[in-house]
Amino acid sequence: MSETRLAWLLLGGYGLLALVPLILAAAQGLPPRPFLEDLASGLALVGFAMLLLEFLLSGRFKGLSAAVGMDRVMQFHQIMAWLLVLFLVLHPFLYYLPTESATAPYDPTAESGGEIGLLPSLTGWAAWFLLLLLVFTAAVRDDLGIRYETWRASHGVGALLIALFGLHHTVEAGHYSGDPLLAGVWVVAVAIAIGALLNVHLLIPLRQRRRPYRVHAVRHAAERTWILTLEPDTAAGHPGDLFPYRAGQFVWLRFERALFRITEHPFSLSSTPADGPQLEVTIKEAGDFTNGVGDIPQGSRVYLDGPYGNFTLQQGDVRPLVLIGGGVGMAPLMGLLRDVIRRGVNRRVRVIQGNRVAEQILYREELAQLARDGRVSVHQALSEPPADWDGERGVPDEALLNHCVPESERGNAVFYVCGPPAMIDSVEHTLLHRFRVPPERVICERFRYTLDNRRGSTGRLLRACLGTVAVLVLAILLFALR
Numbered sequence: 001m002s003e004t005r006l007a008w009l010l011l012g013g014y015g016l017l018a019l020v021p022l023i024l025a026a027a028q029g030l031p032p033r034p035f036l037e038d039l040a041s042g043l044a045l046v047g048f049a050m051l052l053l054e055f056l057l058s059g060r061f062k063g064l065s066a067a068v069g070m071d072r073v074m075q076f077h078q079i080m081a082w083l084l085v086l087f088l089v090l091h092p093f094l095y096y097l098p099t100e101s102a103t104a105p106y107d108p109t110a111e112s113g114g115e116i117g118l119l120p121s122l123t124g125w126a127a128w129f130l131l132l133l134l135v136f137t138a139a140v141r142d143d144l145g146i147r148y149e150t151w152r153a154s155h156g157v158g159a160l161l162i163a164l165f166g167l168h169h170t171v172e173a174g175h176y177s178g179d180p181l182l183a184g185v186w187v188v189a190v191a192i193a194i195g196a197l198l199n200v201h202l203l204i205p206l207r208q209r210r211r212p213y214r215v216h217a218v219r220h221a222a223e224r225t226w227i228l229t230l231e232p233d234t235a236a237g238h239p240g241d242l243f244p245y246r247a248g249q250f251v252w253l254r255f256e257r258a259l260f261r262i263t264e265h266p267f268s269l270s271s272t273p274a275d276g277p278q279l280e281v282t283i284k285e286a287g288d289f290t291n292g293v294g295d296i297p298q299g300s301r302v303y304l305d306g307p308y309g310n311f312t313l314q315q316g317d318v319r320p321l322v323l324i325g326g327g328v329g330m331a332p333l334m335g336l337l338r339d340v341i342r343r344g345v346n347r348r349v350r351v352i353q354g355n356r357v358a359e360q361i362l363y364r365e366e367l368a369q370l371a372r373d374g375r376v377s378v379h380q381a382l383s384e385p386p387a388d389w390d391g392e393r394g395v396p397d398e399a400l401l402n403h404c405v406p407e408s409e410r411g412n413a414v415f416y417v418c419g420p421p422a423m424i425d426s427v428e429h430t431l432l433h434r435f436r437v438p439p440e441r442v443i444c445e446r447f448r449y450t451l452d453n454r455r456g457s458t459g460r461l462l463r464a465c466l467g468t469v470a471v472l473v474l475a476i477l478l479f480a481l482r
């Protein structure tokens with residue numbers, strides 16, 4: 001199935017699941033209430049369902065990430081979070097607005113047809129405030145200087161509390177959710193959501209225990225960048241079999257003392273399955289964990305969760321390959337390149353590598369050897385080159401791509417891009433809008449899941465989501481107007 005078709009299928013499936021409680025509420029045949037009250041209920045029914053679906057989106061499902069890419073799943077998670085927050089934030093205020101029957105200000109009895117007890121009211125407001133806090137901290141965590149691990153732990157705990165408080169409020173206070181069938185659906189949905197959370201924080205770590213790895217070697221690769229080789233720790237119980245990944249995918253790494261602590265980090269594999277059971281990751285110092293990676297002792301225990309992602313080669317594809325990498329973004333590209341070479345695939349490969357200074361160039365010797373052997377064309381660009389630099393100058397922008405990628409190649413090459421966000425945005429823009437390369441031939445891997453780049457793949461995702469958003473809003477309006 002094509003990726004686009006799959007994406008539409010997933011968006012449709014998401015929309016349908018988000019509407020299940022609304023459909024069940026409408027099917028109860030209760031007498032209609034004033035528009036604003038049913039609008040408030042409709043927003044809450046869909047908003048709470050979307051909130052529970054957020055658990056699944058961040059639940060690390062390998063099939064989902066391999067199909068559409070983890071970056072897109074997490075971006076979708078963020079887009080839908082904004083929408084559901086809007087729905088749920090509006091929900092209580094609609095009861096304040098004057099309607100033909102409600103007695104303003106907020107009259108909870110108008111919502112449920114009976115008195116809302118103190119507890120359901122409290123759990124509703126607790127979930128409401130926590131939700132705002134959760135989204136606010138997610139949006140500004142970098143500006144507030146919150147450590148990633150602290151934020152991630154509080155995000156998980158906060159989401160769990162919102163789900164539990166929300167469930168209590170919904171079933172106890174909801175006009176429609178008191179119905180046994182709908183109440184049952186909510187209980188099952190919350191259980192599945194919590195299951196997805198437990199899977200990441202409990203079941204995956206437990207499963208990892210049976211397949212421990214050890215650090216075989218740590219070597220300096222380039223300025224503030226290290227290559228770690230990992231091997232199955234057979235002495236500690238690993239069966240010694242191959243890790244079932246595809247070149248270009250990534251894993252979450254968790255070091256021994258942190259089995260249940262949330263100190264795991266995602267890193268792309270720069271090895272290829274053809275290398276055997278040994279795996280390689282290339283890590284650049286970027287913060288509190290990665291700054292110490294060069295000091296990790298040989299033999300350290302490490303656990304892997306994965307593989308994830310769809311930054312992979314298509315089986316049987318022999319079209320020319322253009323790999324464009326900036327800094328440590330070369331890591332997954334090196335996995336792809338090694339895969340083509342080791343499997344002896346007859347495919348033209350061009351590498352365009354951007355760095356600031358020569359000391360940052362990764363895999364320099366290996367690439368030089370492959371270039372000498374005529375296996376790959378390598379263009380290395382420095383934005384701050386020394387006087388005697390005989391490679392390219394500048395960054396991988398339109399001018400450099402124009403110079404390095406012959407026109408004849410642009411018509412059928414597949415482009416893989418990984419690097420700093422600004423580089424990916426600019427390269428993606430050049431390929432899509434200047435070289436007119438169709439989106440399915442431009443594959444990007446982002447190390448940060450932001451929604452900043454509206455011109456490239458993020459813009460396409462946002463536009464694709466508009467259809468789902470429109471359907472959800474329309475369904476809520478029809479529910480309120482019925």
Ligand SMILES: Cc1cc2nc3c(=O)[nH]c(=O)nc-3n(C[C@H](O)[C@H](O)[C@H](O)COP(=O)(O)OP(=O)(O)OC[C@H]3O[C@@H](n4cnc5c(N)ncnc54)[C@H](O)[C@@H]3O)c2cc1C
Pocket residue numbers: 070142147148149250263264265266267268269281282283284285286287288289290291309328331332446447448449
């Ligand atoms: C799919 C993917 C593949 C990656 N591959 C590589 C790679 O091959 N080589 C490499 O050097 N880096 C890679 N990264 C980036 C790497 O994960 C971060 O640089 C690293 O986690 C930073 O951790 P820190 O504690 O040193 O820095 P911090 O100061 O804690 O974090 C710096 C930033 O890194 C991101 N980050 C931190 N921890 C995590 C986490 N657990 N999950 C997701 N993002 C996190 C956050 O955006 C954070 O703001 C990849 C990231 C992703 C999402």
